[in-house]
Amino acid sequence: MSSSIGRRVAMWRRSQFLRHVLTLLTGTVAAQVLVLVLTPVLSRLYSPRDYGLFSLYASLVATVTVVAALRYDMAIMLPRHDADAKVLKKGVTRLIIAISVGATLVCGIGSPLIARALGKPELAPWLWLVGLSIFTLGEISALTYWLNRRSNYKAIGINRVLQSGGTALAQLALALGKITGVGGLILGTLVGQGTALLTLRHKAREVRQGLDASEESIRGLFGRYRRMPLLNGPNALVDAVRTNGINLIIGVVYSGALLGQFYMAWKLLEVPLALINGALAQVFFQRLSVMERGTMFAFAKTSVYRSAVLGIIPFALIYWLSPWAFPVVLGAEWADAGNIARALVPWLFMSLITSPISTIFVVTETQHLMLAHALVYTAVPLSLLFFLKGDIVSNLTIVSLAMAVILVAFTVMALWVGHRFDRGLDPKAAVLEG
Known part of the structure:
Protein backbone atom coordinates (compact mmCIF):
# COMPACT_ATOMS: atom_id res chain seq x y z
CA MET A 1 0.00 0.00 0.00
CA SER A 2 2.71 2.45 1.01
CA SER A 3 4.76 1.60 -2.10
CA SER A 4 1.72 2.29 -4.28
CA ILE A 5 1.24 5.68 -2.64
CA GLY A 6 4.95 6.39 -3.05
CA ARG A 7 4.81 5.60 -6.76
CA ARG A 8 1.78 7.85 -7.19
CA VAL A 9 3.49 10.72 -5.35
CA ALA A 10 6.57 10.28 -7.54
CA MET A 11 4.39 10.31 -10.64
CA TRP A 12 2.71 13.53 -9.50
CA ARG A 13 6.10 15.14 -8.94
CA ARG A 14 7.14 14.26 -12.50
CA SER A 15 3.85 15.46 -13.98
CA GLN A 16 4.37 18.61 -16.05
CA PHE A 17 0.62 19.21 -16.03
CA LEU A 18 0.48 19.30 -12.23
CA ARG A 19 3.57 21.52 -12.00
CA HIS A 20 1.93 24.03 -14.32
CA VAL A 21 -1.33 23.88 -12.38
CA LEU A 22 0.48 24.46 -9.08
CA THR A 23 2.43 27.39 -10.55
CA LEU A 24 -0.78 29.10 -11.63
CA LEU A 25 -2.51 28.10 -8.43
CA THR A 26 0.16 29.83 -6.33
CA GLY A 27 -0.46 33.14 -8.08
CA THR A 28 -4.21 32.70 -7.95
CA VAL A 29 -4.17 31.91 -4.23
CA ALA A 30 -2.07 34.98 -3.49
CA ALA A 31 -4.42 37.18 -5.54
CA GLN A 32 -7.55 35.81 -3.90
CA VAL A 33 -6.10 36.06 -0.40
CA LEU A 34 -5.48 39.77 -0.99
CA VAL A 35 -9.05 40.18 -2.21
CA LEU A 36 -10.48 38.27 0.76
CA VAL A 37 -8.44 40.28 3.26
CA LEU A 38 -9.41 43.65 1.80
CA THR A 39 -13.06 42.96 0.90
CA PRO A 40 -14.36 43.31 4.51
CA VAL A 41 -12.70 46.73 4.62
CA LEU A 42 -13.94 47.81 1.19
CA SER A 43 -17.48 46.62 1.96
CA ARG A 44 -17.59 49.17 4.79
CA LEU A 45 -16.18 52.00 2.66
CA TYR A 46 -18.40 51.40 -0.40
CA SER A 47 -22.15 50.78 -0.16
CA PRO A 48 -24.20 48.05 -1.91
CA ARG A 49 -25.49 50.76 -4.26
CA ASP A 50 -21.91 51.78 -5.14
CA TYR A 51 -21.14 48.18 -6.05
CA GLY A 52 -24.40 47.97 -8.00
CA LEU A 53 -23.44 50.98 -10.14
CA PHE A 54 -19.95 49.57 -10.61
CA SER A 55 -21.46 46.25 -11.71
CA LEU A 56 -23.44 48.02 -14.42
CA TYR A 57 -20.28 49.77 -15.66
CA ALA A 58 -18.34 46.50 -15.56
CA SER A 59 -21.14 44.77 -17.47
CA LEU A 60 -20.89 47.25 -20.33
CA VAL A 61 -17.11 46.81 -20.42
CA ALA A 62 -17.23 43.02 -20.28
CA THR A 63 -19.85 42.71 -23.02
CA VAL A 64 -17.63 44.55 -25.51
CA THR A 65 -14.31 43.12 -24.26
CA VAL A 66 -15.18 39.53 -25.12
CA VAL A 67 -15.45 40.47 -28.81
CA ALA A 68 -12.89 43.29 -28.89
CA ALA A 69 -10.36 40.96 -30.54
CA LEU A 70 -13.07 39.06 -32.46
CA ARG A 71 -11.81 36.02 -30.51
CA TYR A 72 -8.59 35.97 -32.53
CA ASP A 73 -6.78 36.24 -29.17
CA MET A 74 -7.58 32.57 -28.53
CA ALA A 75 -6.04 31.69 -31.91
CA ILE A 76 -2.62 32.85 -30.62
CA MET A 77 -2.36 29.36 -29.11
CA LEU A 78 -2.83 27.58 -32.44
CA PRO A 79 -0.08 28.42 -35.05
CA ARG A 80 2.68 25.85 -35.34
CA HIS A 81 5.39 28.52 -35.39
CA ASP A 82 5.92 31.25 -32.79
CA ALA A 83 6.66 33.79 -35.52
CA ASP A 84 3.14 33.38 -36.90
CA ALA A 85 1.67 33.69 -33.42
CA LYS A 86 3.56 36.97 -32.94
CA VAL A 87 2.11 38.42 -36.13
CA LEU A 88 -1.33 37.28 -35.04
CA LYS A 89 -0.85 39.00 -31.67
CA LYS A 90 0.05 42.24 -33.48
CA GLY A 91 -3.19 42.04 -35.45
CA VAL A 92 -5.15 41.31 -32.29
CA THR A 93 -3.79 44.44 -30.61
CA ARG A 94 -4.84 46.55 -33.59
CA LEU A 95 -8.37 45.16 -33.36
CA ILE A 96 -8.52 45.88 -29.63
CA ILE A 97 -7.37 49.48 -30.14
CA ALA A 98 -9.96 50.07 -32.87
CA ILE A 99 -12.81 48.66 -30.78
CA SER A 100 -11.67 50.58 -27.69
CA VAL A 101 -11.61 53.90 -29.54
CA GLY A 102 -15.07 53.21 -30.98
CA ALA A 103 -16.43 52.28 -27.55
CA THR A 104 -15.01 55.48 -26.05
CA LEU A 105 -16.80 57.61 -28.63
CA VAL A 106 -20.11 55.74 -28.45
CA CYS A 107 -20.29 55.43 -24.65
CA GLY A 108 -18.88 58.90 -24.05
CA ILE A 109 -21.06 60.84 -26.45
CA GLY A 110 -24.09 58.70 -25.64
CA SER A 111 -23.42 58.62 -21.89
CA PRO A 112 -26.51 60.64 -20.83
CA LEU A 113 -28.81 58.43 -22.93
CA ILE A 114 -27.19 55.18 -21.75
CA ALA A 115 -27.26 56.21 -18.09
CA ARG A 116 -30.93 57.22 -18.31
CA ALA A 117 -31.81 53.92 -19.99
CA LEU A 118 -30.20 52.11 -17.06
CA GLY A 119 -32.05 54.32 -14.61
CA LYS A 120 -28.73 55.48 -13.13
CA PRO A 121 -27.95 59.04 -14.34
CA GLU A 122 -25.05 59.38 -11.87
CA LEU A 123 -23.15 56.79 -13.94
CA ALA A 124 -22.95 59.05 -17.03
CA PRO A 125 -19.58 60.81 -16.37
CA TRP A 126 -17.79 57.51 -15.87
CA LEU A 127 -18.88 56.01 -19.19
CA TRP A 128 -16.09 57.97 -20.92
CA LEU A 129 -13.68 55.43 -19.36
CA VAL A 130 -15.34 52.36 -20.90
CA GLY A 131 -12.95 52.29 -23.88
CA LEU A 132 -9.86 52.43 -21.65
CA SER A 133 -11.18 49.54 -19.55
CA ILE A 134 -11.84 47.51 -22.71
CA PHE A 135 -8.30 48.11 -23.97
CA THR A 136 -6.58 47.07 -20.74
CA LEU A 137 -8.66 43.90 -20.33
CA GLY A 138 -8.42 42.95 -24.01
CA GLU A 139 -4.66 43.38 -24.14
CA ILE A 140 -4.20 41.48 -20.87
CA SER A 141 -6.17 38.59 -22.36
CA ALA A 142 -4.11 38.56 -25.58
CA LEU A 143 -0.79 38.64 -23.72
CA THR A 144 -1.99 35.89 -21.38
CA TYR A 145 -2.68 33.61 -24.35
CA TRP A 146 0.85 34.26 -25.62
CA LEU A 147 2.35 33.41 -22.23
CA ASN A 148 0.13 30.34 -22.06
CA ARG A 149 1.45 29.28 -25.46
CA ARG A 150 4.99 29.68 -24.11
CA SER A 151 4.04 27.80 -20.89
CA ASN A 152 5.17 30.84 -18.87
CA TYR A 153 2.71 30.18 -16.07
CA LYS A 154 4.80 32.00 -13.49
CA ALA A 155 4.24 35.30 -15.32
CA ILE A 156 0.51 34.57 -15.59
CA GLY A 157 0.37 33.91 -11.86
CA ILE A 158 2.18 37.15 -11.03
CA ASN A 159 -0.22 39.03 -13.29
CA ARG A 160 -3.20 37.69 -11.36
CA VAL A 161 -1.74 38.94 -8.10
CA LEU A 162 -1.09 42.38 -9.55
CA GLN A 163 -4.49 42.68 -11.19
CA SER A 164 -6.63 41.48 -8.28
CA GLY A 165 -4.50 42.75 -5.44
CA GLY A 166 -3.62 46.00 -7.18
CA THR A 167 -7.28 46.74 -7.85
CA ALA A 168 -8.30 46.15 -4.24
CA LEU A 169 -5.41 48.21 -2.86
CA ALA A 170 -6.11 51.08 -5.26
CA GLN A 171 -9.80 51.09 -4.33
CA LEU A 172 -8.82 51.18 -0.66
CA ALA A 173 -6.36 54.03 -1.20
CA LEU A 174 -8.94 56.06 -3.12
CA ALA A 175 -11.57 55.54 -0.42
CA LEU A 176 -9.14 56.63 2.27
CA GLY A 177 -8.39 59.66 0.10
CA LYS A 178 -12.12 60.53 0.16
CA ILE A 179 -12.70 59.35 -3.45
CA THR A 180 -15.55 56.95 -2.78
CA GLY A 181 -18.71 55.94 -4.60
CA VAL A 182 -18.70 54.26 -7.99
CA GLY A 183 -15.84 56.51 -9.13
CA GLY A 184 -13.47 55.06 -6.55
CA LEU A 185 -14.33 51.52 -7.63
CA ILE A 186 -13.89 52.28 -11.35
CA LEU A 187 -10.65 54.25 -10.97
CA GLY A 188 -9.20 51.65 -8.60
CA THR A 189 -9.98 48.90 -11.09
CA LEU A 190 -8.25 50.80 -13.88
CA VAL A 191 -5.15 51.31 -11.72
CA GLY A 192 -4.98 47.58 -10.94
CA GLN A 193 -5.51 46.55 -14.55
CA GLY A 194 -3.05 49.13 -15.85
CA THR A 195 -0.33 47.95 -13.46
CA ALA A 196 -0.92 44.35 -14.46
CA LEU A 197 -0.83 45.23 -18.17
CA LEU A 198 2.49 47.09 -17.94
CA THR A 199 4.06 44.18 -16.08
CA LEU A 200 2.63 41.67 -18.52
CA ARG A 201 3.98 43.61 -21.52
CA HIS A 202 7.45 43.45 -19.96
CA LYS A 203 7.19 39.71 -19.26
CA ALA A 204 5.96 39.04 -22.81
CA ARG A 205 8.28 41.49 -24.58
CA GLU A 206 9.52 38.76 -26.96
CA VAL A 207 6.11 38.80 -28.66
CA ARG A 208 7.08 42.16 -30.19
CA GLN A 209 10.40 40.84 -31.53
CA GLY A 210 11.21 38.81 -34.64
CA LEU A 211 8.00 39.61 -36.50
CA ASP A 212 9.91 39.53 -39.83
CA ALA A 213 10.59 35.80 -39.37
CA SER A 214 7.02 34.99 -40.34
CA GLU A 215 5.99 34.62 -43.98
CA GLU A 216 2.36 35.22 -43.03
CA SER A 217 0.56 38.56 -43.00
CA ILE A 218 -1.99 39.64 -40.44
CA ARG A 219 -4.70 39.36 -43.09
CA GLY A 220 -3.53 35.87 -44.05
CA LEU A 221 -3.57 34.66 -40.45
CA PHE A 222 -6.98 36.20 -39.84
CA GLY A 223 -8.18 34.29 -42.88
CA ARG A 224 -6.63 31.05 -41.66
CA TYR A 225 -8.36 31.32 -38.29
CA ARG A 226 -11.60 32.90 -39.52
CA ARG A 227 -13.55 30.25 -37.63
CA MET A 228 -12.72 32.11 -34.43
CA PRO A 229 -14.93 35.16 -35.13
CA LEU A 230 -17.42 33.17 -37.18
CA LEU A 231 -17.98 30.35 -34.69
Missing part, protein backbone atom coordinates in the same frame (compact mmCIF):
# COMPACT_ATOMS: atom_id res chain seq x y z
CA ASN A 232 -16.41 31.23 -31.34
CA GLY A 233 -17.28 34.95 -31.50
CA PRO A 234 -21.04 34.36 -31.27
CA ASN A 235 -20.47 31.97 -28.34
CA ALA A 236 -18.48 34.59 -26.46
CA LEU A 237 -21.02 37.30 -27.21
CA VAL A 238 -23.95 35.15 -26.06
CA ASP A 239 -22.09 34.31 -22.85
CA ALA A 240 -21.44 38.01 -22.27
CA VAL A 241 -25.10 38.85 -22.88
CA ARG A 242 -26.07 36.24 -20.30
CA THR A 243 -23.65 37.28 -17.58
CA ASN A 244 -24.08 40.99 -18.02
CA GLY A 245 -27.76 40.76 -18.90
CA ILE A 246 -28.38 39.23 -15.50
CA ASN A 247 -26.72 42.25 -13.90
CA LEU A 248 -28.74 44.66 -16.01
CA ILE A 249 -32.05 42.94 -15.25
CA ILE A 250 -31.37 42.86 -11.51
CA GLY A 251 -30.27 46.50 -11.55
CA VAL A 252 -33.32 47.71 -13.52
CA VAL A 253 -36.11 45.31 -12.44
CA TYR A 254 -35.09 45.01 -8.78
CA SER A 255 -32.75 47.78 -7.57
CA GLY A 256 -29.19 49.03 -7.65
CA ALA A 257 -28.67 48.03 -4.03
CA LEU A 258 -29.82 44.45 -4.69
CA LEU A 259 -27.51 44.34 -7.70
CA GLY A 260 -24.69 45.30 -5.35
CA GLN A 261 -25.66 42.43 -3.05
CA PHE A 262 -25.67 40.03 -6.01
CA TYR A 263 -22.34 41.40 -7.24
CA MET A 264 -20.70 40.86 -3.86
CA ALA A 265 -22.06 37.32 -3.53
CA TRP A 266 -20.89 36.40 -7.02
CA LYS A 267 -17.51 38.05 -6.52
CA LEU A 268 -16.77 36.11 -3.33
CA LEU A 269 -18.11 32.83 -4.68
CA GLU A 270 -15.70 33.19 -7.58
CA VAL A 271 -12.84 32.75 -5.09
CA PRO A 272 -13.06 28.93 -4.95
CA LEU A 273 -13.75 28.93 -8.69
CA ALA A 274 -10.61 30.95 -9.35
CA LEU A 275 -8.51 28.94 -6.92
CA ILE A 276 -9.42 25.61 -8.48
CA ASN A 277 -10.43 26.27 -12.06
CA GLY A 278 -8.37 29.30 -12.99
CA ALA A 279 -5.21 27.20 -13.10
CA LEU A 280 -6.85 24.09 -14.54
CA ALA A 281 -8.53 25.93 -17.42
CA GLN A 282 -5.32 27.61 -18.65
CA VAL A 283 -3.24 24.42 -18.58
CA PHE A 284 -6.12 22.31 -19.92
CA PHE A 285 -6.44 24.53 -23.01
CA GLN A 286 -2.70 24.41 -23.66
CA ARG A 287 -2.71 20.59 -23.41
CA LEU A 288 -5.79 20.22 -25.59
CA SER A 289 -4.37 22.45 -28.34
CA VAL A 290 -1.57 19.91 -28.98
CA MET A 291 -3.40 16.72 -28.01
CA GLU A 292 -3.41 13.71 -30.32
CA ARG A 293 -6.47 11.60 -31.02
CA GLY A 294 -7.11 8.77 -28.60
CA THR A 295 -6.46 10.65 -25.35
CA MET A 296 -8.95 13.54 -25.26
CA PHE A 297 -11.92 11.70 -23.73
CA ALA A 298 -9.87 10.23 -20.88
CA PHE A 299 -8.23 13.59 -20.21
CA ALA A 300 -11.60 15.37 -20.14
CA LYS A 301 -13.17 12.73 -17.91
CA THR A 302 -10.29 13.05 -15.46
CA SER A 303 -10.75 16.83 -15.45
CA VAL A 304 -14.45 16.49 -14.60
CA TYR A 305 -13.69 14.13 -11.74
CA ARG A 306 -10.82 16.26 -10.44
CA SER A 307 -12.86 19.47 -10.45
CA ALA A 308 -15.82 17.81 -8.71
CA VAL A 309 -13.63 16.36 -5.95
CA LEU A 310 -11.76 19.62 -5.41
CA GLY A 311 -14.95 21.66 -5.28
CA ILE A 312 -17.39 19.62 -3.21
CA ILE A 313 -16.08 20.55 0.23
CA PRO A 314 -15.59 24.31 -0.42
CA PHE A 315 -19.06 24.66 -1.92
CA ALA A 316 -20.69 22.61 0.85
CA LEU A 317 -19.14 24.99 3.38
CA ILE A 318 -20.33 27.98 1.35
CA TYR A 319 -23.88 26.64 1.31
CA TRP A 320 -24.07 26.19 5.07
CA LEU A 321 -22.01 29.15 6.27
CA SER A 322 -22.63 32.03 3.85
CA PRO A 323 -25.95 33.34 5.36
CA TRP A 324 -24.15 33.72 8.68
CA ALA A 325 -20.68 34.68 7.44
CA PHE A 326 -21.52 37.49 5.00
CA PRO A 327 -23.11 39.93 7.50
CA VAL A 328 -20.50 39.08 10.14
CA VAL A 329 -17.50 39.57 7.86
CA LEU A 330 -18.75 42.28 5.51
CA GLY A 331 -21.14 44.17 7.75
CA ALA A 332 -24.82 43.93 8.64
CA GLU A 333 -26.00 45.62 5.43
CA TRP A 334 -24.69 42.65 3.39
CA ALA A 335 -27.09 40.05 4.80
CA ASP A 336 -28.89 39.63 1.46
CA ALA A 337 -25.57 38.77 -0.19
CA GLY A 338 -25.17 35.78 2.13
CA ASN A 339 -28.56 34.37 1.20
CA ILE A 340 -27.89 35.00 -2.50
CA ALA A 341 -24.56 33.17 -2.17
CA ARG A 342 -26.33 30.09 -0.82
CA ALA A 343 -28.82 30.19 -3.69
CA LEU A 344 -26.02 30.30 -6.29
CA VAL A 345 -24.10 27.25 -5.02
CA PRO A 346 -25.57 24.57 -7.38
CA TRP A 347 -24.95 26.75 -10.43
CA LEU A 348 -21.39 27.72 -9.56
CA PHE A 349 -20.43 24.20 -8.47
CA MET A 350 -21.36 22.92 -11.93
CA SER A 351 -19.53 25.90 -13.48
CA LEU A 352 -16.44 24.69 -11.65
CA ILE A 353 -16.73 21.34 -13.41
CA THR A 354 -17.50 22.61 -16.90
CA SER A 355 -15.14 25.58 -17.22
CA PRO A 356 -11.95 23.67 -18.18
CA ILE A 357 -13.61 21.23 -20.58
CA SER A 358 -15.41 23.98 -22.50
CA THR A 359 -12.26 24.51 -24.60
CA ILE A 360 -12.84 21.07 -26.15
CA PHE A 361 -15.28 22.71 -28.55
CA VAL A 362 -12.66 25.26 -29.67
CA VAL A 363 -9.92 22.68 -30.24
CA THR A 364 -12.23 20.29 -32.14
CA GLU A 365 -13.83 23.19 -34.06
CA THR A 366 -17.32 22.26 -32.89
CA GLN A 367 -18.22 25.69 -31.57
CA HIS A 368 -21.64 25.39 -33.19
CA LEU A 369 -22.56 22.87 -30.48
CA MET A 370 -21.35 25.23 -27.78
CA LEU A 371 -23.34 28.04 -29.40
CA ALA A 372 -26.55 25.96 -29.26
CA HIS A 373 -25.90 25.33 -25.58
CA ALA A 374 -25.05 28.99 -24.98
CA LEU A 375 -28.35 30.17 -26.44
CA VAL A 376 -30.34 27.97 -24.04
CA TYR A 377 -27.97 28.82 -21.19
CA THR A 378 -28.60 32.52 -21.81
CA ALA A 379 -32.34 32.45 -22.47
CA VAL A 380 -33.22 30.51 -19.31
CA PRO A 381 -31.81 32.82 -16.58
CA LEU A 382 -32.77 36.04 -18.33
CA SER A 383 -36.34 34.85 -18.87
CA LEU A 384 -36.72 33.52 -15.34
CA LEU A 385 -35.36 36.67 -13.70
CA PHE A 386 -37.50 38.92 -15.87
CA PHE A 387 -40.79 37.07 -15.47
CA LEU A 388 -40.53 35.65 -11.93
CA LYS A 389 -42.09 37.85 -9.28
CA GLY A 390 -41.34 38.27 -5.61
CA ASP A 391 -38.23 37.72 -3.52
CA ILE A 392 -34.92 37.85 -5.39
CA VAL A 393 -33.36 35.06 -3.30
CA SER A 394 -36.20 32.64 -4.15
CA ASN A 395 -35.96 33.60 -7.81
CA LEU A 396 -32.20 33.11 -7.90
CA THR A 397 -32.60 29.69 -6.25
CA ILE A 398 -34.84 28.60 -9.14
CA VAL A 399 -32.41 30.07 -11.67
CA SER A 400 -29.44 28.34 -10.02
CA LEU A 401 -31.03 24.89 -10.08
CA ALA A 402 -32.09 25.31 -13.71
CA MET A 403 -28.58 26.36 -14.72
CA ALA A 404 -27.01 23.42 -12.87
CA VAL A 405 -29.19 21.00 -14.84
CA ILE A 406 -28.19 22.66 -18.12
CA LEU A 407 -24.50 22.38 -17.19
CA VAL A 408 -24.88 18.67 -16.48
CA ALA A 409 -26.11 18.28 -20.06
CA PHE A 410 -23.17 20.42 -21.25
CA THR A 411 -20.70 18.10 -19.48
CA VAL A 412 -22.19 15.05 -21.22
CA MET A 413 -21.98 16.84 -24.59
CA ALA A 414 -18.31 17.79 -24.06
CA LEU A 415 -17.36 14.21 -23.20
CA TRP A 416 -19.26 12.99 -26.26
CA VAL A 417 -17.33 15.41 -28.51
CA GLY A 418 -14.03 14.24 -27.00
CA HIS A 419 -14.99 10.60 -27.54
CA ARG A 420 -15.86 11.17 -31.21
CA PHE A 421 -12.65 13.15 -31.73
CA ASP A 422 -10.63 10.23 -30.37
CA ARG A 423 -12.35 7.88 -32.80
CA GLY A 424 -11.60 10.16 -35.73
CA LEU A 425 -15.28 11.03 -36.21
CA ASP A 426 -16.69 14.47 -36.95
CA PRO A 427 -19.26 15.52 -34.31
CA LYS A 428 -20.76 17.87 -36.91
CA ALA A 429 -21.84 14.84 -38.94
CA ALA A 430 -23.36 12.98 -35.98
CA VAL A 431 -26.91 14.14 -36.65
CA LEU A 432 -26.69 12.99 -40.29
CA GLU A 433 -25.29 9.64 -39.24
CA GLY A 434 -28.15 9.18 -36.79
